[in-house]
Amino acid sequence: MLPITLITLTLITLTIPSSSSQSTADVCIIGSGISGSSVAHFLRQYSPTPISQIRIFERHTVVGGRMATVTIAGETFEAGGTILHPKNYHALNFTHMLGLKVNGPSASESSMSLGIWDGDKFLFKTIDFDSKNQIVQYFVSLANSIRMLFRYGVSLLKMNNFVEVTVDNFLKYYESKESRPVFSNVEDMLKWADLYNLTTQTLEEELVGLKFSPLLIEELITVITRINYGQSVKISGLAGAVSLAGSGGDLWSVEGGNWQMAAGLINRSDVTLHLQEEISSVTNAGGFYELNSTNGNSYTCQITVVATPLDELDIQFTPEIYIPERKLQHTYTTFVRGLLNPAYFGLNAVSDLPELVGTIESSELPFTCVSVLKEHAANDFTYKLFSRQSLTDALLDQIFSIRNETIRINWGAYPHYHAPEEFAPFILDDKHLYYVNAFENAASTIETGAVAAENIARLILSRLSGQQPSRSYGLKSSTSDSNLQHPEL
Incomplete structure (x- = not known):
């Protein structure tokens, strides 16, 4: 068995004995x-009234x-949803409320060297200078910023502005x-x-319209979308903006694994957990839904x-039910404990390799990125590779000169984005069948999952009380800090 903590996302069910808004409710998840x-x-x-019971049905043996996470050489590494943005306020609230610890980037992670590889050569490499001196790190970082500005021009500043505008709009939630x-x-x-x-249009179309330099789009932005969504700049503009963010x-994660947020919320919500029970059918039986599991219950x-x-x-x-046809983008995550082979990348020494190797869009490239997660000793590292297909042992033996441990995971990680996007409905019938993951066609992250879930919870309660949700696409609203619901951590 692989040393991996798996967690699946959810199907939730609410049982109500009568139509009265004052009645208690049973919830099945x-x-x-x-x-x-x-x-x-x-x-x-x-x-507004107590929910008598919440059940969660999980088809795997653990939640999440x-x-x-995976464990290699006694170290725990994120294997699925990895990073969180400093303005992911639901995740920050959960972490604070549950007493979890924030794991921010270390100084070495913040200054991780980057190389953009085209399968034959490095098109661009940042300067790598191993030093614990903060002044030295500052000047190395400044030099890398200048080098990137020299290569990509003012479009690099435009990219930051594009991301900031999108994040500011997202804060309305x-x-x-x-x-x-x-x-x-x-x-x-x-x-x-x-x-x-x-x-409604691709990231590439959006950026070309904003007069981004073609070089920035083809290289750096493509590297980012391939790392974060396993796809090219042909993804939709919103998914692309989220990827760039x-x-x-200041990206962060939960110390010990982000899955602890889901586990903590379940414990805090007084939930009866049914592990290894998969729902196989949902039938509208008139006034209620009948759920049958593969366990025969x-x-x-x-x-x-x-x-x-x-x-x-x-x-x-x-x-x-009807939902638009959608394909998931599979990300093959491969962890290797060993040592990269510099000759594979046309280099002479491991020290010449960047800590993060990103790749341009090319069908000839076998992986989207490879990064150093941990240096255990001089010739002993843990690496993480993303790819669109499983990496064979023969290929890994070319990429690595030493390979002591290998863990492979195949994630149906997120939608395969395109534009214009077509969205499944939140309400799947004319009764009380809801679909949280309809929002994933906008963007798929830990935080967007929480944002969509919060809306669904409010949608359930408003419809139970007889209120009709607003058709609100014409509304404007303030994003002043006084209206935002988040703690300053």
Whole structure:
């Protein structure tokens, strides 16, 4: 068995004995990732009346979905959802509330050297100078910034502005509930935050329209989208902007693994957890839904919320539901403990290799990136590789001169983005069947999962109380700090 902590995202079900808004409710959740655990948390937090019971059904042996860790040489490394942005306020709130520790980038990680490889040569390399002296690190960082500006020009500054505008718009989702509508579909949710137009054209089209330099798009931005979403600049503009935001500074994770957020939310929400129980069918039986599991058990719930990607699952719905056809982008994550072979990259020494090797878009390249996670000793490193196909032993033996341990994981990690995007509905029927992961076609991150889950929890409670969600795409709102709901950590 691989030493990996797996966690799946969720399908949630709410059982209500009557239509009265004052009645108690039973909640059934199938899966246990950040979306499902967040729905459970927000239902507990926002419900005006007590919810009598919440059940979570998880098909794996442990909780977490696409957040996971591996253990190599006694060290724990993120294997799934890895990084969080400093303005991911739900994740920050969860971490603070659960008493988890923030693991920020070390000085060495902040100054990690980068190389852009085309399969034959390095097109660009930053300066790498190993020093613990902060003044030296500062000047090395400054020199690298100047070198990048020299190569990519003012478009590099435009990129930062493009990301900042997108992040500022996203911050509207943290406004107080009094000023923030409940959304019944993804399109309205995006339009309200002035983000929808970014889903109607590709990142490349967006950046060309902003007069970004072709070199910046073909090299650095392509490297970033390949690392973060395993795809080229043909992805939609919003997914691309989110990807670029995930390449900035001050990124963080939860010490010991991001999966602990989902586990903590489940524990805090007074949930009955059913591990290794997969839901195989959901039937609208008139007034309630009947859920059957592969274990032969049956459960009845009046409200069902799907919070796991349906694209590769075989859940049978009666009556049938319609969602747009969508393919998941598979990211093959390979961990290797050993030593890279510099000759594979046309170099003479391991010390000549950048700590992060990104690649341009080319069908000839076998991986999207390779990075150093940990140096254990002079000839003993742990590396992480992303690729679009599984890397064979024969290929790995070319890339590495020493390979002592190898762990492979195949993630159906996120949607295969395109533009214009077509979104599945949040409400899958005319009753109470909901789909959190419809929002993933906008962008797929830990934080967007939590943002969508919070809206779904509010949508459930508003519809139970007889309120109709707002059609709010024409609304404008303030993003002043006084309206944002987050602690300063």
